[in-house]
Amino acid sequence: MARDVRLDVVDEPVAPGDYVLNHVGFAIRRIPEEEIAATLELYETLLREEGDDLMSADVRGEFEATRATKTPREETES
Amino acid sequence: MTREIDTDASRLRFRDPSEARALGASIARTFAQIGRETVTLMHVCGSHEQAIARFGLRAVLPRGVDVVMGPGCPVCVTDVPEVDEAVALARAGVRVATYGDILRVCGSAGSLADAQAEGAxxxxxxxxxxxxEIATRCDDPVVFFATGFETTAVATAAALLAGTPPNLSVLSAHKYVPPAMEIVAGIPGSRVEGFLAAGHAATITGSAVFEGFVERHRLPVVVAGFEPLDLLAGLAKLLELVRDGRAEVANLxxxxxxxxxxxxxQExxxxxxHPCGGGWRGIAQIPDGNLRLRDEWKHKDARWRHPIEIASATAGAPEGLASRCRCGQIMAGLAKPTDCELFEAACTAETPVxxxxxxxEGTCRIWAQYGGHPNLAVEGVL
Known part of the structure; x- marks a missing residue:
């Protein structure tokens, strides 16, 4: 699953392969390299949670809606 | 000899049980040093409440350290007249696009979900x-009902700056958190002695936005993340600042x-x-607490583009259970969900009042979900 994330408001250059903090379809921060492993580990934990847990559901929803942060590309106006 | 606890968030592994125990012990020790019966701390973020309730963090806190949630749910503080405007537009035949969370929130004459059921x-x-995209694909007027705090308002702003089709306008119900913290801190009878600020809003505004606040109110502010250890570290730091009487901003x-x-x-x-005064549902009129489109953008402002007849939308609205709802006091940190007679009786997740x-992200929904049986051992934290 892939989704465009706009780079209009991120305050650092973002390159393919970078991870970004996404909020409603906009990257608001480039995640520093040294934080990536720990952050992914945390998401994995949340994704493994079962049931109707609100926090996991929010994270899962976010993942379902946008899974494109690994290769962000500028969205162009159509 | 007491071990100095390292509350530097960059060194914390997010869910390390021994760190959690150490932080819990640090909190207990600092609270004992304060030597008072209660210390009330407030956070202003639905995601913080989710993490606190989910991991049962209140159970590791000493009795007397009271962590309450303030106005941290953007959907919850969207004011009745703002919902009324969106519902009136939808009922008048304008196509309304908005975030899913706001759909079932009632104005004085129903919700957008009601309007949708009627055919809007x-x-x-x-x-x-x-x-x-929706506006690009059709010729009809489309209104984007824009809710959410500054983090979300940034997205709306960026979209407008990038260019939008002429048939799209924006009904802004965006809210700006720092002024609301001012009001809540100043509420007579408030016992709040320190604030945990929400990490994601601060990603945009920076921790510096709270520096004036700590000066004015002589209350410390700690910026915290969303993991159990982020929160415990934030609370440990906040209590230390309270103990030492230091009104300052710390970024954890x-x-x-x-x-x-x-x-x-920000730019x-x-x-x-621009910030302007306006209502936050149930709490107060908050100077500079609402974000409205600047004059240069009035051609994109739904309030300028469309006549909005709220009076007709609210005429004859029945006086329902809503008048007994205590959302406002709950969001001001003055009452808990369990203080409300409707909580989990007339008001449930399935039939919210x-x-x-x-x-x-609402306090009541989170409490209804996680109930009163937090167990850190089960969660694997302790």
């Missing part, structure tokens, strides 16, 4: 970009927050929006 065109979108979420914040985002935000029970 209401689209749930993931973000403003999807509203732009450096992996996402800097002192200056995201300047690109876009303030080019499109107040906005706090509608949104997954």
């Amino acid at each position: 065109r209401v689209d749930v979108v993931y973000g403003v970009a999807e509203a732009v 979420y450096p992996r996402c927050v800097t002192r200056e914040g995201n300047r690109v985002a 876009k935000l303030w080019r499109v929006f 107040g906005a706090c029970m509608v949104s997954s």
